[in-house]
Amino acid sequence: MxxxxxxxxxxxxxxxxxxxxxxxxxxxxxxxxxxxxxxxxxxxxxxxxxxxxxxxxxxxxxxxxxxTSTGEELLDPIGDRRHSPLKGLIHHYDDRVLVLITDRCAMYCRHCFRRHFTGRGGALKESEIDSILDYLEEHKEVHEVIISGGDALMAPYNRLEYLLNGLNDLKRPLVKRVGTRLPLVYPDIISERILNLLGAQKSLWLVMQINHVKELSPAAIGIIQEIRKRGIPMLNQAVLLKGVNDSVEAQINLSYALIEEGIKPYYLFQGDLAKGTSHFRVPLDRALELYEELGKRVSHLALPRFGLDLPGGGGKVNLEASSMVRKDEEYYYFRNGKGQVGRYPREEE
Ligand code: SF4
Structure with missing residues (x-):
């Protein structure tokens, strides 16, 4: 290959x-x-x-x-390390955890915000997965397990199966979200075996990152149809990227194409402050205007939520007037779900 x-x-x-x-x-x-x-x-x-x-x-x-790196950028922009009790596990919000099953991706996106981690080590070992399962056994408040990386579907088949079986053995309802770009970037290597493994799971959602309608090639659409046939619900989390999808037209085209394929536009994310990605970031002033216009032009089915991970581990906020506290010359200030206020810079184009 x-x-x-x-x-x-x-x-x-x-x-x-x-x-x-x-x-x-x-x-x-x-x-x-x-x-x-x-x-x-x-x-x-x-x-x-x-x-x-x-x-x-x-x-x-x-x-x-x-x-190039700006003064606001960070190596670990959303504070994964601050919220990691075990290797490969991020527990930031009470009711859900993130398992980074592998750091491998079929394509390394140049805007990757987890670039301090991606493409460096390999997949979790079975013993490391066992430790995560023990943690989940104790932490009964966890209801959702997000399996990502890297790209969750780039983990060796046996390792992914081992994790899914382990989660099922915990004998309590655990919703699984699997994060992948594989159907878009390299559909040829998705096997029937892996599709069947995903399809056999109860309460599994597939979450993709499709940023532009051009990613939906005939081969990608073919795999997406196979996923649909197995009854797996699909969501999309796009990233707003300068020069890629930072126009209302590009967003509308993407949203329409997604809902036609049975994929719900779930989130559009403002770019994280990851080192070396400033050329991809759309200034927040313009991003908010773009999203407002998008909201006027598409139905709620086609409209993703506009979100931001507050820099340094402040957590997710929805970029809607209700979470915005104030702005000054240099920053926007947002309140997260725990009532804490974090800020994001007003950058120049
Ligand atoms: S697929 Fe995700 S983790 Fe992998 S390089 Fe792209 S953005 Fe980063």
């Missing part, structure tokens, strides 16, 4: 003819002897790229701006 994936700048240049800024990224990596986030792009995704402004290109091809 590896020959169907591009992992070096040289090979990428053969396919795309890299721009000056894209080449500069690889030159800088060579100079610095490191690469912040690995390069990993399936050929089937690359072949669909059209031109320098293509939304598929922006999400997958590195840019020199990844080496």
């Amino acid at each position: 590896m020959d169907k994936v591009v992992t070096s700048g040289e090979k990428l240049n053969n396919y795309l003819s890299l721009s000056k800024e894209e080449k500069a990224f690889f030159e800088e990596c060579e100079r610095k002897g490191n690469q912040s986030l690995p390069l990993h792009v399936p050929l089937s995704w690359l072949e669909r790229i059209e031109g320098e402004d293509c939304p598929l290109r922006k999400q997958s091809v590195p840019h020199i701006n990844e080496f």
Whole structure:
């Protein structure tokens, strides 16, 4: 399978003819002897790229701006480490936990906010999953388990099965949410076996990240139909990305395409303050205007909630007037579900 994936700048240049800024990224990596986030792009995704402004290109091809970092940016922008009682487990909200079953993805998105973690280690071992299951046995307040990474479906099949079986053995209703981009970025490697495993689960939701309608290729739609046939409900969590989907038209097209495929637009997220991603962030002033306009143009079925993870682990807030406390010249201030106030900067374009 590896020959169907591009992992070096040289090979990428053969396919795309890299721009000056894209080449500069690889030159800088060579100079610095490191690469912040690995390069990993399936050929089937690359072949669909059209031109320098293509939304598929922006999400997958590195840019020199990844080496730029603003003073507000953080290595761990949503504070995963602060809320991690065990390896691979984040327990931030009382009723739900996040299990990072693997750090592998079929494609490393250049806007990834979990880039301090992604593509570095591998999947959890069975013994580590056992510790998480013991924790859940004790923490009866947990009702939902979000299995993500990385990409949950990039975990070895046996490891995912082991986790799902372990959760089922806890003998209490636990809703599972599985986070993946695999149906979009590399549908060819999704096996019938894994679809059947997901389909056999009670209360399992599949949560994807589809940011632009162009990601819905015929192969992706084929897999999405297979998922639907198995009765698995699907949600989408998009990220608002400059140059990819930061127009009302792009959002409307995405929302319509999603509901036509039976996927509920669940969240649109404002970009997290992850180091090296400022070129993707839409200033919050403009983002709020865009969302307001979207709300006037589509039905509630097609309208995602607009959310933000407060920097440093302040938690999720919905970017609606009710959660916004105030704004000043430099920041917007929001109140989270626990009544605490956090802030997000008003950045320039
Ligand atoms: S699939 Fe998710 S975790 Fe993986 S690189 Fe993309 S955004 Fe990051």
